[in-house]
Amino acid sequence: xxxxxxxxxxxxxxxxxxxxAFLIKRNIITVFMSIELMLNAxxxxxxxxxxxxxxxxxxxxxxxxxxxxxxxxAVGLAIIIAVFRARSTLNVDQIDLMKL
Amino acid sequence: xxxxxxxxxxxxxxxGALNLLFQRHPINSALSLIVVMSSLxxxxxxxGAEFLAAAQVIVYSGAIMVLFTFVIMLLNxxxxxxxxxxxxxxxxxxxxxxxxxxxxxxxxxxxxxxxGSARLGEYIVTTTDLSRVLxxxxxxxxxxxxxxxxxxxxxxxxxxxxxx
Amino acid sequence: MTTDLHLWIIPLVPLAGFLVNGLxxxxxxxxxxxxxxxxxxxxxxxxxxxxxxxxxxxxxxYIQHIGTWISAGSFHADFAFQLDQLTLVMLCVxxxxxxxxxxxxxxxxxxxxxxxxxxxxxxxFLFFMLTLVLAENFLLMFVGWEGVGLAxxxxxxxxxxxxxxxxxxxxxxxxxxxGDFGFLLAMFLLISHFGxxxxxxxxxxxxxxxxxxxxxxxxxxxxxxxxxxxxxAQIPLYVWLPDAMEGPTPVSALIHAATMVTAGVYMIAxxxxxxxxxxxxxxxxxxxxTATAFFAATVGMVQTDIKRVLAYSTVSQLGYMFxxxxxxxxxxxxxxxxxxxxxxxxxxxxxxxxIHSLSGEQDMRVMGGLRKKIPITFWTMTxxxxxxxxxxxxxxxxxxxxxxxxAFIAPGPGKLxxxxxxxxxxxxxxxxxxxxxxxxxxxxxxxxxxxxxxxAVHARRDTKIALEDDPHPGHAAHGSHGHGIHESPWxxxxxxxxxxxxxxxxxxxxxxxxLGGGNWFAHFxxxxxxxxxxxxxxxxxxxxTGxxxTGxINGANTAPAGSKQIEIILAIISxxxxxxxxxxxxxxxxxxxxxxxxxxxxxxxxxxTLKNKYWVDEIYGAVVVAPILFIARWVLNxxxxxxxxxxxxxAVGYTxxxxxxxxxRIQSGNIRSYAGWLALFAALVLGTMYFGWAVHWIxx
Numbered sequence: 001x002x003x004x005x006x007x008x009x010x011x012x013x014x015x016x017x018x019x020x021a022f023l024i025k026r027n028i029i030t031v032f033m034s035i036e037l038m039l040n041a042x043x044x045x046x047x048x049x050x051x052x053x054x055x056x057x058x059x060x061x062x063x064x065x066x067x068x069x070x071x072x073x074a075v076g077l078a079i080i081i082a083v084f085r086a087r088s089t090l091n092v093d094q095i096d097l098m099k100l
Numbered sequence: 101x102x103x104x105x106x107x108x109x110x111x112x113x114x115x116g117a118l119n120l121l122f123q124r125h126p127i128n129s130a131l132s133l134i135v136v137m138s139s140l141x142x143x144x145x146x147x148g149a150e151f152l153a154a155a156q157v158i159v160y161s162g163a164i165m166v167l168f169t170f171v172i173m174l175l176n177x178x179x180x181x182x183x184x185x186x187x188x189x190x191x192x193x194x195x196x197x198x199x200x201x202x203x204x205x206x207x208x209x210x211x212x213x214x215x216g217s218a219r220l221g222e223y224i225v226t227t228t229d230l231s232r233v234l235x236x237x238x239x240x241x242x243x244x245x246x247x248x249x250x251x252x253x254x255x256x257x258x259x260x261x262x263x264x
Numbered sequence: 265m266t267t268d269l270h271l272w273i274i275p276l277v278p279l280a281g282f283l284v285n286g287l288x289x290x291x292x293x294x295x296x297x298x299x300x301x302x303x304x305x306x307x308x309x310x311x312x313x314x315x316x317x318x319x320x321x322x323x324x325x326y327i328q329h330i331g332t333w334i335s336a337g338s339f340h341a342d343f344a345f346q347l348d349q350l351t352l353v354m355l356c357v358x359x360x361x362x363x364x365x366x367x368x369x370x371x372x373x374x375x376x377x378x379x380x381x382x383x384x385x386x387x388x389f390l391f392f393m394l395t396l397v398l399a400e401n402f403l404l405m406f407v408g409w410e411g412v413g414l415a416x417x418x419x420x421x422x423x424x425x426x427x428x429x430x431x432x433x434x435x436x437x438x439x440x441x442x443g444d445f446g447f448l449l450a451m452f453l454l455i456s457h458f459g460x461x462x463x464x465x466x467x468x469x470x471x472x473x474x475x476x477x478x479x480x481x482x483x484x485x486x487x488x489x490x491x492x493x494x495x496x497a498q499i500p501l502y503v504w505l506p507d508a509m510e511g512p513t514p515v516s517a518l519i520h521a522a523t524m525v526t527a528g529v530y531m532i533a534x535x536x537x538x539x540x541x542x543x544x545x546x547x548x549x550x551x552x553x554t555a556t557a558f559f560a561a562t563v564g565m566v567q568t569d570i571k572r573v574l575a576y577s578t579v580s581q582l583g584y585m586f587x588x589x590x591x592x593x594x595x596x597x598x599x600x601x602x603x604x605x606x607x608x609x610x611x612x613x614x615x616x617x618x619i620h621s622l623s624g625e626q627d628m629r630v631m632g633g634l635r636k637k638i639p640i641t642f643w644t645m646t647x648x649x650x651x652x653x654x655x656x657x658x659x660x661x662x663x664x665x666x667x668x669x670x671a672f673i674a675p676g677p678g679k680l681x682x683x684x685x686x687x688x689x690x691x692x693x694x695x696x697x698x699x700x701x702x703x704x705x706x707x708x709x710x711x712x713x714x715x716x717x718x719x720a721v722h723a724r725r726d727t728k729i730a731l732e733d734d735p736h737p738g739h740a741a742h743g744s745h746g747h748g749i750h751e752s753p754w755x756x757x758x759x760x761x762x763x764x765x766x767x768x769x770x771x772x773x774x775x776x777x778x779l780g781g782g783n784w785f786a787h788f789x790x791x792x793x794x795x796x797x798x799x800x801x802x803x804x805x806x807x808x809t810g811x812x813x814t815g816x817i818n819g820a821n822t823a824p825a826g827s828k829q830i831e832i833i834l835a836i837i838s839x840x841x842x843x844x845x846x847x848x849x850x851x852x853x854x855x856x857x858x859x860x861x862x863x864x865x866x867x868x869x870x871x872x873t874l875k876n877k878y879w880v881d882e883i884y885g886a887v888v889v890a891p892i893l894f895i896a897r898w899v900l901n902x903x904x905x906x907x908x909x910x911x912x913x914x915a916v917g918y919t920x921x922x923x924x925x926x927x928x929r930i931q932s933g934n935i936r937s938y939a940g941w942l943a944l945f946a947a948l949v950l951g952t953m954y955f956g957w958a959v960h961w962i963x964x
Contacts, residue, residue, distance in 0.1 A: 001102060001103060001217045001218075001219060002102055002103055002106045002146070002217060002218050003212075003213075003215065003216070003217050003218075004212060004215040004216060004217065004218055005208050005209055005212030005213055005215055006106070006110075007106075007143070007147070007218070008208040008212050009204075009205055009208050009209065010110050010113065010114070010143075012200075012201060012204035012205050012208060013114060013117075013201065013205075014113060014114070014117055014136070015200070015201075015204070016197050016198070016200055016201035016204075017114070017117040017118060017120075017121060018117070019193075019196075019197040019200060019939075019943050020121060020193075020194070020197045021117075021120055021121045022936075022939050023189045023190070023193035023194065023197065023936055023939050023940055023943065024121065024189075025121075025129075026936075027126050027177060029126050029130075029168065029171060029172055029175075029177055030120070030126045030129045031935070032168070033120065033126075033129055033130060033133050033168060034120070036133065036160075036164065037117060037120065037133060037136065040136065040137060040140055040160070043140070043152075043156075044140060044143060044144075047143075047144055047147050047149050047152060048147060048218075050147075050149070050225070051147045051148055051149075051218050051222075051223050052215050052216075052218075054223050056225050056229055056230060056233050057233070059149050059151070059152055059225055059230060060230070060233055060234060060238060062149070062152050063151075063152065063155070063230070063234070064241065064245060066152075066155055066156070066159055066160065067245045067248070067249065068245070068248070069160075069164070070159055070163065070164055070249070070252075071248055071249050071251075071252035072252070073164045073167060073168070074167065074252045074253065074255075074256045075252050075255045075256050075259065077167060077168070077171045077256070077260075078255065078256035078257075078258075078259035078260040079259055080171065080175075081171065081174070081175065081259070081260045082259050082260065084175050085262075090175060090177050092934075092935050092936060093934060093936070095935070096932065096933030096934050096935075097933060188932075188934075188936075188937035188940050188941070189934075189936035189937050189939060189940040190940070191940070192937075192940040192941055192943070192944045193936070193939060193940030193941075193943045193944065194940075195944065196940065196941075196942075196943030196944035196945075196946065196947050197943050197947075199944070199947035199948075199951070200943060200946060200947045200950065203947060203950050203951055203954070204950075207954055
């Protein structure tokens with residue numbers, strides 16, 4: 001008998017931790033991971049609401065979010081590799097010029 | 101039991117997230133994230149999302165995080181340095197994140213109180229139900245996502261290729 | 265009879281001449297330029313002559329509407345020309361003397377580079393002057409008024425490479441502007457009181473209200489006087505005329521003797537209806553005229569540049585015309601305008617011939633003994649000198665005497681004005697004969713070498729001719745003639761001869777009744793300048809018939825009563841005064857030439873004051889020009905223009921720049937700072953969306 005609001009609060013907590021990690025961490029890969037954390041938090045919210053209103057569309061949404069997150073992760077990591085090749089650093093603070 | 105499971109795995113989620121935040125080596129952060137995702141899969145099960153729980157484990161923990169780990173190993177990412185990049189991130193960001201948390205929590209608690217509870221087994225979405233909707237009503241988006249994945253693959257290959 | 269006189273052709277032919285010569289004259293061969301210019305001056309003269317023959321059969325005033333110009337609400341101003349006796353007199357003077365001077369200029373300016381430019385400007389001047397004279401309303405007259413000022417500026421500064429000429433042109437234009445300001449104010453007052461600027465409507469209105477006088481009419485009249493003072497070079501706005509001698513001599517003859525400067529007198533005569541209702545304005549005009557006449561004569565006595573003497577003489581004679589208008593003797597004033605046009609134009613043209621034959625020399629102190637060498641010039645100039653000095657029976661005597669007589673019998677300070685005018689006549693005679701003796705008589709004081717001439721001119725500050733290394737630029741070619749002092753070519757001499765004849769017999773058309781004549785001129789002109797004194801019934805009758813009988817006028821008007829005896833006595837007195845002036849000049853410049861220097865050294869202060877023109881230019885420079893320059897440079901330029909206006913605009917720019925620089929710091933390129941801002945504003949947006957409905961920002 002878990003109140004739905006607890007799931008929602010949990011996802012809020014996860015989301016904020018994700019935001020904080022995004023702001024604090026300096027390694028670009030860790031920053032990327034925090035993005036994944038945020039996405040997951042949102043997924044939890046969707047599933048919770050899907051359960052609340054007995055609608056399957058919430059879970060469908062999660063499905064699509066997962067697909068997109070996968071694609072994004074693949075491309076993003078490829079970009080990180082390319083940036084690493086150009087800058088030889090994974091420090092976010094040192095990648096502040098547009099031109100490679 | 102529902103409550104107990106929720107508390108255990110919820111705490112695990114939060115612990116893993118906090119570990120991601122506080123660890124200095126990215127590989128530790130990656131492994132913490134895997135813990136988070138797996139706990140989330142359990143939570144999905146508690147909420148009656150069977151297929152999603154499985155997908156979470158297979159896709160997220162099994163594929164995406166493995167990809168992250170490979171890249172970390174490929175790039176030989178080491179411990180994080182302590183550089184001072186931007187004060188603004190702390191000045192504007194931390195209060196922002198805190199505000200977000202507070203706001204969201206407030207909203208969910210004040211309005212979500214009327215939602216009621218989640219009973220185990222109350223509403224279970226089987227794979228059949230899911231696929232029925234997916235392949236009947238949302239066939240086009242489904243196919244489009246497959247194209248999306250194709251493009252992502254191509255993009256990743258093109259971007260990560262070594263220049264000759 | 266409604267014959268169409270095609271008045272519009274008269275001003276437009278010279279305008280066409282200006283356009284042709286102005287646009288194509290530079291490359292055109294000289295005979296073509298000459299032909300166009302002369303046609304531009306000849307056709308108006310022929311048309312005026314044709315009108316002369318038809319004149320008695322016209323109903324006057326003859327008004328021809330060309331088209332509507334301004335139609336704004338209840339205010340209308342049209343392109344309309346009018347013709348009455350006054351207009352006809354002015355037309356004859358302008359076109360006749362104008363044509364003669366054009367002919368003269370063909371010879372005088374023959375060697376100039378800007379030949380085509382000169383004639384283009386002269387034709388332009390004719391166009392504007394004719395517009396001024398023919399105008400039926402104040403607005404069109406103002407167009408001509410301004411236009412002649414423009415043409416004067418262009419022609420004074422004709423030798424534009426010379427600083428002094430350019431400055432003189434500017435000075436003329438600016439001083440004229442002050443007068444034009446008065447004219448404008450008068451026009452505004454007229455519009456506000458009468459709602460129109462048409463002569464016929466305004467004058468009818470004033471005439472139909474015989475009780476109307478003083479008050480705003482005085483204000484209008486005084487502003488008109490300001491305009492006339494500027495244009496006709498009276499105190500205090502005369503300072504441009506002596507400097508205007510920088511222009512070529514035909515310009516001085518046409519514009520600054522015969523026509524443009526008389527525009528002020530014409531304007532007063534034209535608007536006499538208003539002036540007659542304002543004794544204050546009339547008194548002002550008379551006093552200004554008399555004072556100027558005397559003042560200018562005193563300065564002209566000691567000038568050494570031949571053209572400058574004539575310039576001050578012009579100012580002085582214009583003062584006489586103002587005096588005449590000031591005692592409401594408009595016919596006398598216009599008559600003097602006509603005769604003055606004859607002999608003053610002749611004087612200038614003859615002076616030009618003298619200068620031409622001396623290859624550019626204008627200083628009388630190095631002239632002398634020219635009588636035998638340029639006889640025709642000598643005899644024509646003699647006629648003019650006698651005319652202006654007021655010897656009977658020449659033209660100047662008749663007109664000047666008429667003015668003095670009218671002043672004498674005028675009420676109020678008339679006798680004082682007469683006395684000053686008489687004294688001025690004596691001075692006029694003196695300085696004209698002085699000029700005559702210094703130029704034509706005695707031993708030749710001309711210097712043999714041109715370098716010496718140039719050096720000597722350099723040393724003299726009062727001539728204001730800024731020669732660089734060669735003599736008078738227009739005659740540089742003559743300088744290399746090498747065959748000495750010679751008579752001018754016939755094309756220059758014929759106008760002199762014609763004008764000399766006119767100077768002798770021109771006065772006979774206005775021979776006063778007091779001395780046995782019929783005074784045809786005054787009777788001819790009277791209907792145009794005499795209607796304002798009539799009571800209501802007779803005014804209505806007069807206007808409906810369009811022509812007035814002198815009997816009705818003489819019975820009803822309040823013009824002062826004179827007598828034949830007074831006129832004869834005054835005529836004798838003025839002749840004696842003129843003789844006295846001649847004798848004084850003869851004494852000082854012919855029989856005992858050491859006398860002037862002795863007088864000068866003994867009356868040093870007085871002589872210096874006169875020599876320096878009472879330091880008027882310097883006073884104006886310090887009192888008027890310097891403060892204005894100061895304000896212009898430091899207040900308006902530095903403070904307001906650069907400080908406030910530029911500063912304001914720049915401040916806007918700098919603010920935008922500064923603000924932009926401030927905002928640009930958000931874009932640091934650092935991902936984490938971007939994320940920080942994002943988080944903050946996301947929280948803000950979320951908060952606004954959730955709580956916004958409580959304050960009705962966002963609908964629920």
